[in-house]
Amino acid sequence: MTGPRQRRAGMVRSHAVIDGDAVPSRSTLDEATLLIADPRQPVAGLGAHAQRAMALCRPGVLSVAEVAHHLRLPGAVVKAIVTGLSRSGHLTTRAPYAPTAGQYDLEFLQQVLDALHKL
Amino acid sequence: MPSTNSDRYVPATARPVKIVVLGPFAVGKTTFIGTVSEIRPMHTEEQLTRAGQLVDDLDDLRDKSTTTVAMDFGRLTLTPDIVLYLFGAPGQQRFGGMVRCLMDGALGGLVLADTRRLDQSFPAIDLLEEAGLPYTVAINHFAGSPLHREADLREALALPDDRSLVSMDARELGSAKQGLIALVTAIITQSRLEPAR
Numbered sequence: 333m334t335g336p337r338q339r340r341a342g343m344v345r346s347h348a349v350i351d352g353d354a355v356p357s358r359s360t361l362d363e364a365t366l367l368i369a370d371p372r373q374p375v376a377g378l379g380a381h382a383q384r385a386m387a388l389c390r391p392g393v394l395s396v397a398e399v400a401h402h403l404r405l406p407g408a409v410v411k412a413i414v415t416g417l418s419r420s421g422h423l424t425t426r427a428p429y430a431p432t433a434g435q436y437d438l439e440f441l442q443q444v445l446d447a448l449h450k451l
Numbered sequence: 452m453p454s455t456n457s458d459r460y461v462p463a464t465a466r467p468v469k470i471v472v473l474g475p476f477a478v479g480k481t482t483f484i485g486t487v488s489e490i491r492p493m494h495t496e497e498q499l500t501r502a503g504q505l506v507d508d509l510d511d512l513r514d515k516s517t518t519t520v521a522m523d524f525g526r527l528t529l530t531p532d533i534v535l536y537l538f539g540a541p542g543q544q545r546f547g548g549m550v551r552c553l554m555d556g557a558l559g560g561l562v563l564a565d566t567r568r569l570d571q572s573f574p575a576i577d578l579l580e581e582a583g584l585p586y587t588v589a590i591n592h593f594a595g596s597p598l599h600r601e602a603d604l605r606e607a608l609a610l611p612d613d614r615s616l617v618s619m620d621a622r623e624l625g626s627a628k629q630g631l632i633a634l635v636t637a638i639i640t641q642s643r644l645e646p647a648r
Contacts (some may be wrong), residue, residue, distance in 0.1 A: 362556040363467035363495070363524070376618065392460025395467060395536060397524050401493040427554045428469040428646040429537070436642045440533075444468060445635045449531035451628050 361411050363397040366426040373422040381413050386422060405430065461526070465534040469556055470570065473542040473578070475562035475571035476621065479591040480539035481523050483563060483621035487537060488525025488526070496521050522553070535631075542575025550578050559634045562587035563621070566596045569607050576608065585638045587615040589630035613641065 334415065369389040378386065384403055394402075400410040418424040431439065461467075472480050485492045527535040540550050542562065554560065560579045564572040572588070579586040588610060592598075599607075601616060610616060615637040620626040 362469065363538060363553070364467045364556065366465065366467050366534075368463070393463050393465065393525070394460060395643065397495050397536065397538070398493060398526070400495040401524075405498045428467040429558060430556060435637060438639060439641060440466075440525065441635055441639050441642075444529060444533055444535075444637065447533060448628055448632050448635065451529075451624060 334361065335449075355391060360425060360427060361396065362428050363395065363407055364428040365396050365401075365414075366393050367399065367414060368393055368395065368424045370422055370424065373420070375422070378417075378422070381409070382417055382422075385410070385413050385417065389423060461528055462531040462533050465528065466521055467536055468558050469536045469585075470634070471518060471550070471553055471557045471560045472537055472539040472563065473550065473560055473563075473575035474591075475542055475568065475575075476617065478563045478565050478572070479593075479621040480563055480643070482589070483561075483627055483630070484523050484525040484537050484539050485591075486534075486621055486624050487631070489525055489528060490526050492523045492525045494521060494523055500536045542572065542578065544574045544577075546576060547574075549576075551582065553564075554578070554582045554584055557584060559638055560584055561630050561634055562586055562588045563591050563630075565593060566590060566599055566604070567593075569604070572608070576610070583636065585641065587617060587630060587634040587637055589633070590616070590618040591621045592618055599616050613637075 337432055355370060367385075367389050371390060375383050375386045381403070385399055388399055394424045396410055396414060397407060399405075399414070403410065405413075414423060414425070418425055429437075431437070465471075472483060474480055481492060506640065514620070523539040525537045529535060538553055540546065540553050544610050560574050560575075562575045562579065576586070576588070583593060590604065604610075605612075605616060608616075617629050617632045617633040
């Protein structure tokens with residue numbers, strides 16, 4: 333659904349437009365969302381873009397943005413493809429870390445910090 | 452697994468952490484991302500389409516979109532469980548819609564600033580303040596740019612005391628990473644000060 337802020341700006345993400353279903357998916361797909369392919373799912377019958385996305389994701393884990401880069405497709409198009417592939421069970425998604433109800437996981441952030449110091 | 456695959460892919464157990472890198476044109480966002488990233492910085496296009504417009508299929512999308520904004524991004528695997536994604540975006544107000552979308556899901560923002568034109572980083576700071584997203588201002592030090600006392604820089608940027616400010620050289624990893632360290636440190640510190648935000 334279009335929030336007040338987006339309405340004011342007059343813009344929404346393209347995939348929100350493509351996605352005409354009643355179940356909104358925009359909150360779960362981010363440019364940094366990681367995609368994990370299920371190798372047991374057959375790719376025959378998928379669209380050409382979806383097949384290319386699966387071919388890219390089957391050997392390992394990548395983000396939405398990387399898939400967009402490698403397939404030379406706009407981010408919004410990849411989000412639409414990924415939405416379809418996650419509904420059909422071809423891909424599972426892992427969203428970027430975010431605080432839960434404003435509460436940060438301090439142990440996790442400390443791991444991030446320690447790793448940055450070691451770089 | 453061939454090395455090309457391990458270069459290309461992230462560990463299967465990794466949790467992504469997204470950080471946005473904002474600032475004016477030519478302030479060093481792409482340089483910063485290139486320095487920190489383990490992969491050659493990548494490029495994607497985000498399209499903003501007018502609300503209510505009907506798009507029948509994917510091929511139509513290209514033609515009907517009204518704004519295309521290019522953005523650079525990079526990746527840094529910190530541990531098998533943590534992978535950072537850095538997204539660079541223009542901080543100008545006219546890209547506000549795109550930047551607001553990009554800030555969704557981000558842990559925080561890094562605002563790059565040049566002491567010769569600090570005012571050009573104001574819009575990026577405003578966007579982050581408006582979003583309520585933690586951020587750090589990182590002065591990218593250019594050869595020949597004047598050095599200032601931190602208090603003067605804070606005043607010039609109208610930067611609240613609880614926002615961190617660092618100076619760095621975006622070309623060197625050891626220096627550039629200080630921006631990220633300051634950001635994560637600030638989030639941890641702030642979280643401890645006000646545990647139930």
